[in-house]
Amino acid sequence: MTKRITPANPVYDDYDTDSEESHDPQFESLVRQMLERIGESPEREGLKRTPLRVAKAMDFLTSGYRTTVEDIVRNAIFSEDCEEMVLVKDIEFYSLCEHHMLPFFGRAHVAYLPRGKVIGLSKIARIVDVFARRLQVQERLTNQIADAMMDILGPHGVGVVMEASHFCMMMRGVEKQSSSTVSSAMRGTFKTDARTRSELMELMRR
Numbered sequence: 753m754t755k756r757i758t759p760a761n762p763v764y765d766d767y768d769t770d771s772e773e774s775h776d777p778q779f780e781s782l783v784r785q786m787l788e789r790i791g792e793s794p795e796r797e798g799l800k801r802t803p804l805r806v807a808k809a810m811d812f813l814t815s816g817y818r819t820t821v822e823d824i825v826r827n828a829i830f831s832e833d834c835e836e837m838v839l840v841k842d843i844e845f846y847s848l849c850e851h852h853m854l855p856f857f858g859r860a861h862v863a864y865l866p867r868g869k870v871i872g873l874s875k876i877a878r879i880v881d882v883f884a885r886r887l888q889v890q891e892r893l894t895n896q897i898a899d900a901m902m903d904i905l906g907p908h909g910v911g912v913v914m915e916a917s918h919f920c921m922m923m924r925g926v927e928k929q930s931s932s933t934v935s936s937a938m939r940g941t942f943k944t945d946a947r948t949r950s951e952l953m954e955l956m957r958r
């Protein structure tokens with residue numbers, strides 16, 4: 753029986769599993785094949801429950817496919833006369849690159865200029881997670897967060913900046929351990945008005 757992790761059932765207990773537990777038999781069998789393929793023996797003690805753990809971990813790391821922004825922001829948008837920039841800085845995120853399925857992770861900074869509507873601040877971090885918990889490229893992730901903010905709030909503008917380190921660069925390939933990648937997506941006044949952009953840069957530096 754495949755057990756799907758949903759927002760209503762956010763339980764990811766990797767360790768408190770009994771030996772008979774099965775999470776997603778097909779996925780687990782794929783992981784077992786992978787272990788054999790790389791020269792391991794899936795039956796040795798340390799690896800016995802690895803397919804189960806990997807299946808659960810992947811379910812969590814890709815839970816963004818089964819969550820929508822609408823689910824998250826429901827009841828968290830408020831009418832408010834505020835027209836000043838709101839910036840949530842240093843939102844930690846963890847994602848998987850779609851080219852290697854290896855992690856990339858870092859910080860997101862999300863700003864918007866309200867037009868009559870504001871959103872609960874913690875929800876902005878949840879929106880980042882919805883898109884981060886999918887197979888991604890950093891540029892698309894950045895754009896999707898900006899577009900979602902535009903859609904749900906209809907603000908004057910949105911600015912998203914993301915800084916990330918990519919395991920596929922750090923562990924393999926060019927092995928540049930200390931490089932980080934910065935991406936940005938500007939919408940509305942953040943795109944058209946240089947003053948709004950420089951106010952964002954100023955607030956981000958603080």
Ligand code: ZN
Nearest residue numbers: 849851852920
């Ligand atoms: Zn990659």
